[in-house]
Amino acid sequence: MKILLIMRNTYAWHREHIEALERLGLEIHLVTKVPGAEDDARFASVIRLPDSDDTDAQARFCAAEARRLGIASALTFYDSDIVLASQVNLLLGHAWPRPEADEISRDKRRQRDFLERHGLPSPRFAAVTDAAQGLAAARAFTFPFIVKPSALAASIGVSLVRDEEELRRALADVTELVRQWGGYFPSDGPEIALLEEFLPGREVTLDGVVLAGRFHLAGVTNKMQMPGPYFEEDYYTLPFRTPEEEPELVAVAEAVTAALGLEHCLFNAELRQDAEGRYRIVEFATRMSGGQNYRNLREVHGLDAARLYAKAVLAGDDPAARAAILDGEVPRAAVPRAATCIKFAYREGRLMRNNAGDAAHSPYFRSYIPASRTGERLRRAPEGWYEIAGSLAVAAPYRSAADVDRVEQLAADLDERLDVVVVPA
Secondary structure, three states, X not given: OEEEEEOOOOOHHHHHXXXXXXXXXXXXXXXXXXXXXXXXXXXXXEEEOOXXXXXXXXXXXXXXXXXXXXXXXXXXXXXXXXXXXXXXXXXXXOOOOOHHHHHXXXXXXXXXXXXXXXXXXXXXXXXXXXXXXXXXXXXXXXXXXXXXXXXXXXXXXXXEEOOHHHHHXXXXXXXXXXXHOHHHOOOOOOOOEEEEEOOOOOEEEEEEEEEOOEEEEEEEEEOOOOOOOEOOOOOEEEOOOOHHHHHHHHHHHHHHHHHHOOOOEEEEEXXXXXXXOOEEEEEEEOOOOOOOHHHHHHHHHOOOHHHHHHHHHHHOOOHHHHHOOOOOOOOOOOOOOOEEEEEEEEOOEEEXXXXXXXXXXXXXXXXXXEOOOOOOEEOOOOOOOOOEEEEEEEEEOXXXXXXXHHHHHHHHHHHHHOEEEEEOO
16 A cells, blocks of 8 residues: 655654554655755655745645655655645545644744633733734733744743743844744744743653544653743653553643644654643644654553554545554553653864764663764854754663653663764864
8 A cells, every 4th residue: 555755854853653554554755855865775666845935835746746656545644744734635636634723833923812711720921923913912921921933843942031031032032033944833823922920830741642533642741841031851760650540631732732623643742741730731733742752651651653554544434444553452541561761962162073972882772863963063042043963762660650751761871972062163
């Protein structure tokens, strides 16, 4: 069976996701702009997407290529391609895609409106189109509060502002990010940033998959608690430290996916506790966490969200095929099978070497994904956003909750054993 995989700008962080398609025996035809993709043996063919800012035109091009190759369905694992993949599937005659839901998940302003309209728990917010409007809107907020881009991910550009000077700097940062990442921002809205009420409690990441309209939890990941002013991503650990809170989080995910009318999709949500300890939705997306999170969720809980999503896409609207998606699949493990951690290799300076080095010989080592090339300059926020050398994944046996802390320390130790060398820039 054939599948159209749309990954326009990158797929280096999705090796495990692509392997899931290979394990299903699928013939993968890639739509991309990534240089050198034609030499990648994982793909039966590589289709070069013409340069265009017109998503509708790109969708028509992809659908025509799919028909030419005898492909019935398309999918993606990348945030900025979820709307395009939905539109392609509609053009291929499927009724299950929800492009509007995907568009909402790509735009934080539309998310806030959606959550408010459906009475779902979220922070108070204001959307602004420029720095001047941001300064005016701030009068309705009490410091400290959050400033974030209306698009982007991985906490890029997110900051906690404590006074007007920090607010001006944060709005200037977002304005510059819009210039640098313009193609990542939705083109149908003028808002560049959100001002949001600050939630002081713990933040977690929830991942799951919607199959034939029903949400299935893959897992809840602990995140490093950061006080601000900047929020760099790091230390994604499993299993969830307080599993007794899972029902509250699952109920929120079920409410969001039902209100969106989703049929088949991967689903991710970032949630944070308010001062009373109640979880509120920071943001959500119709895709799962990127990179090694997929492998770690599978290793800890056993549920293979990417595999199930691919089976659902292939099942499409067929009732018998939809009913059989879970046939033969391993249910989510009630008891965690391992403790895992993702540690980002933050460095500052000019990158000279970047590989796993001696860390790869550890029994706890799972993978290291380089994120930067040698010669590049690495900086920390606010000078640089998400400029990491790479991403390290480790795993250890799980016997008690103390192993969650232990695996974080193992990740920190192995980070020091990576062959990542920087010199002053």
